[in-house]
Amino acid sequence: MKKGNMIISIILILIGIFVLFEISSFPSYEGGTITGPDFFPRILALTIIGLSLILFISTFISKDESKTGLFDIYAIKAYITMVSILAYMVALNIIGFIFATPLFLFGLVRFYGMKHYPKLVLVSIVITGIIYSVFKLLLAVPLPTGIIG
Amino acid sequence: MLELLGHGLAAVMNFEILFMIACGVAAGIAIGALPGLTATMGVALLLPLTFGMDAESGILLLLGIYAGAIYGGSISAILLKTPGTPAAAATAIDGFEMSKRGEAGRALGISAVSSYIGGTLSVILLILISPQLAKIGLKFSAPEYFALAMFGLSIISSVSGKHVLKGIMAGVIGLLVSTVGIDIVTGYQRFTFGNMNLFNGFSFIPVMIGLFALSQSFISLEDMMKKVSIKQSLHRILPTWEDMKKVIPTALRSGLIGTFIGIIPGAGGDIGAFVAYNEAKRFSKHPEKFGTGIPEAIAAPEAANNGVTGGAMVPLLTLGIPGDATTAIMLGALIMQGLQPGPLLFRDHAPLVYTIFVGFLIANFFMLILGFVGIKWFTKIITIPAYILTPVIFVLCIVGSYAINNNFFDVIVMFVSGIIGYVMQKLEFPASPIVLALILGPMAERELRKSLMMSDGEISVLFTRPISAVLLSIAVITFFMPIIKKTITNIRQQREGQK
Numbered sequence: 352m353k354k355g356n357m358i359i360s361i362i363l364i365l366i367g368i369f370v371l372f373e374i375s376s377f378p379s380y381e382g383g384t385i386t387g388p389d390f391f392p393r394i395l396a397l398t399i400i401g402l403s404l405i406l407f408i409s410t411f412i413s414k415d416e417s418k419t420g421l422f423d424i425y426a427i428k429a430y431i432t433m434v435s436i437l438a439y440m441v442a443l444n445i446i447g448f449i450f451a452t453p454l455f456l457f458g459l460v461r462f463y464g465m466k467h468y469p470k471l472v473l474v475s476i477v478i479t480g481i482i483y484s485v486f487k488l489l490l491a492v493p494l495p496t497g498i499i500g
Numbered sequence: 501m502l503e504l505l506g507h508g509l510a511a512v513m514n515f516e517i518l519f520m521i522a523c524g525v526a527a528g529i530a531i532g533a534l535p536g537l538t539a540t541m542g543v544a545l546l547l548p549l550t551f552g553m554d555a556e557s558g559i560l561l562l563l564g565i566y567a568g569a570i571y572g573g574s575i576s577a578i579l580l581k582t583p584g585t586p587a588a589a590a591t592a593i594d595g596f597e598m599s600k601r602g603e604a605g606r607a608l609g610i611s612a613v614s615s616y617i618g619g620t621l622s623v624i625l626l627i628l629i630s631p632q633l634a635k636i637g638l639k640f641s642a643p644e645y646f647a648l649a650m651f652g653l654s655i656i657s658s659v660s661g662k663h664v665l666k667g668i669m670a671g672v673i674g675l676l677v678s679t680v681g682i683d684i685v686t687g688y689q690r691f692t693f694g695n696m697n698l699f700n701g702f703s704f705i706p707v708m709i710g711l712f713a714l715s716q717s718f719i720s721l722e723d724m725m726k727k728v729s730i731k732q733s734l735h736r737i738l739p740t741w742e743d744m745k746k747v748i749p750t751a752l753r754s755g756l757i758g759t760f761i762g763i764i765p766g767a768g769g770d771i772g773a774f775v776a777y778n779e780a781k782r783f784s785k786h787p788e789k790f791g792t793g794i795p796e797a798i799a800a801p802e803a804a805n806n807g808v809t810g811g812a813m814v815p816l817l818t819l820g821i822p823g824d825a826t827t828a829i830m831l832g833a834l835i836m837q838g839l840q841p842g843p844l845l846f847r848d849h850a851p852l853v854y855t856i857f858v859g860f861l862i863a864n865f866f867m868l869i870l871g872f873v874g875i876k877w878f879t880k881i882i883t884i885p886a887y888i889l890t891p892v893i894f895v896l897c898i899v900g901s902y903a904i905n906n907n908f909f910d911v912i913v914m915f916v917s918g919i920i921g922y923v924m925q926k927l928e929f930p931a932s933p934i935v936l937a938l939i940l941g942p943m944a945e946r947e948l949r950k951s952l953m954m955s956d957g958e959i960s961v962l963f964t965r966p967i968s969a970v971l972l973s974i975a976v977i978t979f980f981m982p983i984i985k986k987t988i989t990n991i992r993q994q995r996e997g998q999k
Contacts (some may be wrong), residue, residue, distance in 0.1 A: 352928070359927055363669065363673070366673075370691075373691060377688060377690070378688060385953055386949045386952055386957075388683035388686050388688040391949070395675050395676045395679070398672050405665065406669065409665075421927075425722040426722075429721050432894075440911060455895065459894070460891055463721075463886075463890070464887055474888060490553075493906050494899060494902070494903075495902055
C-alpha cells in the first residue's frame with residue numbers, strides 16, 4: 352500500500368501540474384466582471400496537488416506494511432478478464448452482437464472453470480438469446496451490429 | 501395535493517406502467533438477493549433499458565429496482581448469512597439465527613412485511629414533506645444553489661468510510677473531470693483535445709456503470725469459486741398474528757427512523773438499518789434476546805432500510821442533490837429523461853412527480869406480493885453460479901453503455917472507468933465521491949460563477965444571504981464531522997492505551 356499510495360500521489364500531482372499548464376493558455380478574463388474558464392479548474396488543480404502532497408508525506412512517515420493486492424495471483428484473473436473484454440469490444444465492432452457475445456461468454460465461462468462443453472455451448476447461446484430478445488426485440492434498444500451485420 | 505395524487509393514480513393505472521413497476525421490483529429483488537450485486541449496481545446496469553421508455557415508466561422501473569433490491573438483500577442475509585446488499589447487513593444477525601432453527605420462512609415473511617411497512621411509510625412522508633421543501637427551494641438563486649451543491653459535496657467525507665483523505669481526493673478528481681467540455685459561462689472548450697465526444701463533457705452514466713458494475717465484478721472474480729447451496733426448506737411464510745403484533749410497531753418506528761436517515765445526504769440504507777436495530781434493542785423490554793433470532797430484530801433493520809428509499813428521494817427530487825450513490829444514478833436517469841430535479845420540477849412537472857409518488861407506493865405493494873408469492877423463485881436465483889453471472893454482467897455493462905447514444909466512445913469510457921475503479925478499490929480509494937462530484941461539479945461551478953457575477957466578484961455574497969450562509973455552515977459541519985469523530989476516537993483510544 353505504501354508504494355501504491357506514493358505512486359498515485361505522484362501521478363495526481365503530475366495531473367494537477369498538467370491542468371495548470373493547460374489552463375495557462377485559456378483566454379484571460381482578468382479585470383472583467385465574469386470569471387474565466389480557468390477559474391474553477393485552477394482551484395481544483397491546486398487542491399489536488401496539495402492533497403496529494405499530504406498523502407505522499409503521511410504515507411512516507413507511516414509504517415504501513417499491507418499490500419495492495421494488485422500483483423496477487425488472484426488479480427491475474429481480473430487482468431485476463433480485462434483483456435478478453437477488450438477483445439469482445441473489438442469483435443462487437445466487426446462481427447456484431449449476435450456472433451461476438453456467445454463466443455465471449457463461452458470463452459470466459461470456460462476460463463472461470465465450467466468444463467462441461469455441451470452445457471457451456473447451451474449457456475452461451477441461451478444467454479445471448481435472452482439479452483437479444485429483451486434489449487432489441489422487447490425494448491428496441493440498439494445493439495452493436497458490426498460491419499458485417 | 502389530493503387532486504394531483506388522483507391524477508397520479510389515474511396515470512399509474514395503465515398496463516404498461518404497472519408492468520414496468522412489477523418487472524423493476526422483480527429484477528430488483530433478484531439483484532438484491534444475489535450477494536455481490538447491490539442496489540446501486542442494479543440501477544446502473546438496468547438504467548440503459550429505460551432510454552426508450554417515457555419518463556413515468558422509466559423512472560418507476562428504476563424505483564422498483566431500488567426498493568426491490570433493498571428488500572432482496574435480506575433474502576441472502578437470512579438464508580446464507582451473506583447480506584445481498586450492505587443495507588441488509590444488520591438483518592443477517594437475527595435473520596440467520598432464525599433460519600438456523602429451521603424458521604427461514606418465518607424470517608423471510610417478517611422481512612417482506614417490514615420492508616413493505618417501512619417503504620410505504622417513507623413514500624407517504626416523501627409525499628408530505630417534499631412539496632413543502634420544494635416551495636422553500638423556489639426562493640433560491642445562484643448563491644443558495646451553490647451552497648446546496650457544496651452541501652451535497654460535503655457528504656463525500658462521510659461516504660468515504662475509513663479513508664477520508666482519499667475520498668476527498670477522489671472527489672476533487674471527479675470535480676476536475678466534470679470541467680471537461682464547453683464552459684457554459686464563456687463557451688470556451690476545456691480539455692476536449694478536439695474530441696467531439698467530449699464537447700458536452702463525460703456522460704456520467706458510462707462512468708457510473710464502469711465504477712459500480714464493471715469494477716465490482718473484477719473484484720468479485722477473486723472469490724468466485726465458492727459454491728452456494730441452500731439447505732433450508734421454506735414453509736409458513738405468512739407471518740402469524742402473534743408475530744405481526746411485535747412486527748408492526750417496530751416496523752413503523754424503524755421506518756420513520758429510516759426515512760429521516762434517508763433524507764440526510766450521505767447516510768444510506770446500511771446506516772439506517774443499524775441505527776434502527778440499535779434503537780429497537782434500546783426500546784425493547786428484553787434487549788438480551790436481540791441476536792438470538794427474534795421477530796423485532798428482523799423487522800427493525802428491514803423496515804429502516806426500505807424507509808431510506810423514500811427518504812433519499814426527498815433531497816433528490818426537491819433540491820436536486822443525491823443522497824447516496826443509488827440516488828445519484830436516479831438523478832442521471834431523470835436528467836436523461838429531460839427532467840432536472842429541483843424545486844422547479846414540482847412547479848413545472850407536478851403531474852409527473854405525483855405519478856412517481858403513486859407508482860412508488862405501488863412498487864412497495866408489488867414488493868410485498870412478490871416477497872410472498874415469488875420467494876421460492878428468488879431463493880433459486882441465489883444459487884446461480886458466479887462463473888455464469890459475472891460474464892453476463894460484463895455483457896450488460898457493454899451493451900448498456902452502448903445503448904445510451906449508440907456510440908462506442910461511451911463503451912470505451914465505461915471500460916476505462918471500470919479499470920480505474922478496480923485499481924482505486926485496490927488502493928482503497930472510495931468510488932462514490934467521484935460520482936457525486938461528477939454530478940454536482942457542474943452545478944457548483946455554474947452557480948459559484950453566477951453568484952460572483954451577481955455580486956461583481958464579491959465572494960461575500962455567499963455568506964451574507966441567510967439561506968446560503970446556513971446551508972454552507974451545514975456543509976462545513978457535515979464535511980468535518982467524520983474527521984472530528986475520528987480524532988475524538990483516536991484520542992480516546994490513546995488515553996485508554998495509556999491506562
